Amino acid sequence: MLQHSSQRVAALRAWWNALCPEREIFLRSGGQVKFIRISRRAQLLTLGSVAAVLIGWGGITATMAIDGMALAQERAALAAKGQSVAKAAGKVSDYRKSVDALAQDLEARQDFMDELYRTHFGSEDDDAAGQDLVGDAQDKGGSLTAKISMAPEAAPLMRLQERQRRFALLLTGAVERRADRAAAAIRSFGLDPDALARTAARAQGGPFVPWQGAEGALTGELEHLADAMARMEFLERSLLSIPSGQPTSTPMLSSSYGYRRDPFNGHAAFHAGLDFPGHRGQPINAAANGKVSFVGQRSGYGNVVEVTHGNGLMTRYAHLSGFAAHVGDTVARGAMIGRMGSTGRSTGPHLHFEVRLNGQAINPRRFLEARKDVLQVQQIAKARFADVGNRG
Numbered sequence: 001m002l003q004h005s006s007q008r009v010a011a012l013r014a015w016w017n018a019l020c021p022e023r024e025i026f027l028r029s030g031g032q033v034k035f036i037r038i039s040r041r042a043q044l045l046t047l048g049s050v051a052a053v054l055i056g057w058g059g060i061t062a063t064m065a066i067d068g069m070a071l072a073q074e075r076a077a078l079a080a081k082g083q084s085v086a087k088a089a090g091k092v093s094d095y096r097k098s099v100d101a102l103a104q105d106l107e108a109r110q111d112f113m114d115e116l117y118r119t120h121f122g123s124e125d126d127d128a129a130g131q132d133l134v135g136d137a138q139d140k141g142g143s144l145t146a147k148i149s150m151a152p153e154a155a156p157l158m159r160l161q162e163r164q165r166r167f168a169l170l171l172t173g174a175v176e177r178r179a180d181r182a183a184a185a186i187r188s189f190g191l192d193p194d195a196l197a198r199t200a201a202r203a204q205g206g207p208f209v210p211w212q213g214a215e216g217a218l219t220g221e222l223e224h225l226a227d228a229m230a231r232m233e234f235l236e237r238s239l240l241s242i243p244s245g246q247p248t249s250t251p252m253l254s255s256s257y258g259y260r261r262d263p264f265n266g267h268a269a270f271h272a273g274l275d276f277p278g279h280r281g282q283p284i285n286a287a288a289n290g291k292v293s294f295v296g297q298r299s300g301y302g303n304v305v306e307v308t309h310g311n312g313l314m315t316r317y318a319h320l321s322g323f324a325a326h327v328g329d330t331v332a333r334g335a336m337i338g339r340m341g342s343t344g345r346s347t348g349p350h351l352h353f354e355v356r357l358n359g360q361a362i363n364p365r366r367f368l369e370a371r372k373d374v375l376q377v378q379q380i381a382k383a384r385f386a387d388v389g390n391r392g
Contacts, residue, residue, distance in 0.1 A: 103156035168221040175228040182235035182381065185374040189242055190366050191357075196238050196311045197231075236381035241309035243287030244370045244378065245333045247317060247353045248340065250276040254350060257363040263347050272361035273316070273354035274368075280321055280349045282340035285333075287315050287353070287367070292329040292337065301352065302344020305337045314359075318352035319343050333382075 183193040255275035262269040286307055293314070294306035301318035305325055308314045321341025331337060342349045355364040370378075 100156065103160060107156075107160060165221050168225050172221070172225045172228045175225070175232050178380075179228065179232035179235050181377050182232065182239050185239055185370075185377045186235065186242065188366075188370065188374050189244070190362070191242070193235055193238065197234060238311050239378055239381055240289050240333070241311060241313060242367060242378075243309060243313065243315045243355055243364070244367045244375070245285065245287045246368060247287050247315075248276050248278060248282060248284055248351050250278040250282070250351070252277065257361075257365060264345070273318075273352050274364050276351040276353060278340045278349055278351065280339075280341055282349075283336045284317050284320060284324075284338040284340055284351055286331045286335045286337050287355075288313075288333050290315070290331060292325045292327055292331060295323050295325060295327050297344070300345040302346060303338070303341065307331060307337065312358040314356045316352075316354040316356065318354070319346045319350060321349075 186193045186196070253274055254277040255271055257271060257274055259268060260271045261267070284305070288307075288309050290307040290309035290313075292305065293308045294304065296304065298304045298318070301316070303318070303320040303323065305317045305320065305323060306314055307317075317338055319341055320338040320343065322339040323337070324339065325331060325335075325337040340349055340351050346352075353364055355362055355367055
């Protein structure tokens, strides 16, 4: 093994000696001969130096080439990023334009709602509603400022949000005042609006269908407004259903509500309604909006038409000579439903008019002698529902 290695070393040395033998260079000049001897060591040093120079130059060239490629790649990446930034800037610009357009559209709608509010409710109590808004705005002012500072392009929408919240407060105040007037008008008839509301609340039902909207979609102001609108709607409808219209054109009463002497036997008796004398065939009109629930004869009453008005109220029109309505008909205040007569237990042509609450007779006089301000509230409610019906 050793011998084999020695032979290889000897062969390598022989090859190296053959590659770089000692050389002598003869030079002749002026008849003289000189020679230069180049040793093997000098040749090896020279060859190593040349090789080192070539390797260094190659390394530098390769490094420059690599650096050039990297620079080109970086330039390409920067160009791509520049295009991406330009595209993003374009999207931001388009977004801001769309936000501005949306804000302008919403502002125009809000201007319309403000004008509608002033037309129907006036501008009273603006300061009170504004004070209500101030306290809430102070609680949320920090978060609002933060949102605007984080997204300046959303500032118009945030300002519009505050304007709409103020509008909701103003509208809620107007609706509540109108509902309170309707409640006061109902009380003037001797009825309890809260009791009517409780009775109406029990008459509800239907399948449960979960709300699909986002949680918290309604703000507190809008929820309050919705509740106020529902209360006003109920009270005004209840007010219109109260039988305060004159059932016939006869202004004179021949018999009042309460105890009286019976016209046939002279004994003390209870009279459950009011009697309006007139002539046979005289029109009989519904005293309030409602639905005809009975048309026919009742003992002692003769020919009768009964109209239910909701909330437990019913009116009865008796001693008629003829009918002008059918069961199930929906009638409006003042609509003709029959003709005056003298059927049943009657001494002559007249209308016997009753008002019943949950089946019990109550004095109709307080309904037919409503104050002027109460009738005005009824007229306002009637006009609003008529306007809603026309738009529908």
